[in-house]
Amino acid sequence: MSAQIWVLGGTGRSGRSIAAQLAQCGLTAVLVGRDAHRLHAAAEQTDSEALLAPSLATAASEIRQQRPSVVVNTVGPFTATAPAVVDACRAVGSHYIDLANDVAALSAAFEMHDAATQAGHTLVTGAGFGVTATESVVVKLCEGRPAPLRVRVDMVPSMAMEEGTAGEALIGTLLGGLEGRQITDGRLGPARIFSDAMRLTLPDGSQVTTASMPLGELLAAHRASGARHVLSASSEAPSSPVIRAMMPAVSTLMRWERLRSFTTRRLAQVRVKATERPREHSWGHAVVTWADGETREGWLRLGDAQEYTGGVPAEIARRLLAGGGRPGAYTPAALFGPALAESCGAEYLLPQPGRR
Ligand SMILES: NC(=O)c1ccc[n+]([C@@H]2O[C@H](COP(=O)([O-])OP(=O)(O)OC[C@H]3O[C@@H](n4cnc5c(N)ncnc54)[C@H](OP(=O)(O)O)[C@@H]3O)[C@@H](O)[C@H]2O)c1
Structure with a gap:
């Protein structure tokens, strides 16, 4: 086993950010990519090494041969x-981390828990901003408490965008969020998307509207709390009433695989202009309600959400390389507790508990 951290999708936004943040703590990543020119540019930019693998199948076969300690997969969609x-990774005992952020990919990862435990390797899924920022607040609020009745999590990302195309990985995940789901009576079931709109006053006094958009946060919040009813919402969900009214029909259409693939490919080519971060902070938010009516609310405050998506896998990789963690399949705070989010530069804001 070579004491190395490999980053698959090393040319992408997340891959480069992870490598840069590993370099900041003195670790040299091996960027794995399929385009030699972009790969070497990314490696140079982030003080990393480069491994050219024309396909993911080639990358998997290199993992079997070279047995890196930790593999970070940033190539979505993660179900594929x-x-x-x-x-x-399991065959050679390498630890595995990914940035999955959709319900299907997280479910599939949890199903690998027993196999991972038997193989003695650790699998961490959802290691990006969305899952980590929201589940960490839930874990913090529920520490030492019985399972609550109801949880709502909201993610409010703020990030600078670099010029380029949106990319299939990102679009595939966003389209995954169009399948309305929530946890009702302890079960994952269908729900209207972009519903349950809520006007939130952020701790800095500004306001934002979030609406239901069930990504991986939904499952992570459910597992972290054991609550019977869980809803996950995002400020990225359109808040216009007209779009909200149209979305259930769009979401039904997206269940047709051919239409989904076509739409994903087309949207992936849409060019995105460079934009500044719209607000200073990104936020994870949770409201937890117990059966006796007690309600606790908490926030996690951090800077740029994309940078945080680089920082979380980098910190997890560093800890796994140092022998931390345990075998099995987990989300970040389930494995390393709520302090992980703070190690990656975020801060909890937890108002005093009260009754509503
Ligand atoms: N959990 C979270 O909160 C969170 C946050 C941010 C992102 N994400 C997820 O992380 C993933 C990556 O996001 P990103 O913004 O970094 O995307 P990105 O900038 O488009 O990067 C994607 C990377 O994957 C590579 N890639 C794509 N398809 C590939 C294939 N078939 N074989 C080999 N390599 C392939 C790309 O290589 P090329 O350069 O050769 O195209 C690129 O290096 C997305 O799925 C996104 O949804 C999750």
């Missing part, structure tokens, strides 16, 4: 890419 990479 994770199985082969996890298989390779």
Whole structure:
């Protein structure tokens, strides 16, 4: 086993951010990518090494041969890419981290818990801003408490965008969020998307509207709390009433695989202009209600959400390389507790508990 951290999708926004943040703590990542020119540019930019692998199948076969200690997979959609990479990691005992942020990919990862435990390797899924920022607040609020009745989590990302195309990985995940789901009576079931709109006053006094958009946060908040009813919402969900009214029909259409693939490919080519971060902070937020009516609310405050998506896997990789963690499949705070979010530069704001 070579004491190395490999980053698959090393040319992407997240891959480069992870490598840069590993470099800041003195660790040299090996960036794995399929385009030699972009790969070497990314490696130079982030003080990393480069490994050219024309496809993910080649990358998986390199993992089996070279046995890196930790593999970070940033190539979405993770329902498609994770199985082969996890298989390779499990075969040689490499730890595995990914940025999955959709319900299907997180469910698939949790199903690999027993196999990971038996193989003695750790699998961490959802290691990006959305899952980490929201589940960490839930874990913090529920520490030492019985399972609550109801949880709502909201993610409010703020990030600078670099010029380029949106990319299939990101669009695939966003389209995954169009399948309305929530946890009702302890079960994952269908729900209207972009519903349950809520006007939130952020701790800095500004306001934002969030609405239901069930990504991986939903499952992570459910597992972290054991609550019977869980809803996950995002400020990225359109808040216009007209768009909200149209979305259930769009979401039904997106269940047709051919239409989804076509739309993903087209949207992936849309060019995105460079934009500044719209607000100073990104936020994770949770409201937890117990059966006796007690309600607790908490926030996690951090800077740029994309940078945080680089920082979380970098910190997890560093800890796994140092022998931390335990075998099995987990989300970040489930494995390392709520302090992980703070190690990555975020801060909790927890108002005093009260009754509503
Ligand atoms: N959990 C969270 O909160 C969170 C936050 C941010 C992102 N994410 C997820 O993380 C993923 C990456 O996001 P990103 O913004 O970094 O995307 P990105 O900038 O588009 O980067 C994607 C990377 O994957 C590579 N890639 C794409 N398809 C590939 C394939 N078939 N074989 C090999 N490599 C392939 C790309 O290589 P090329 O350069 O060769 O195209 C690129 O290096 C997305 O799925 C996104 O949804 C999750």
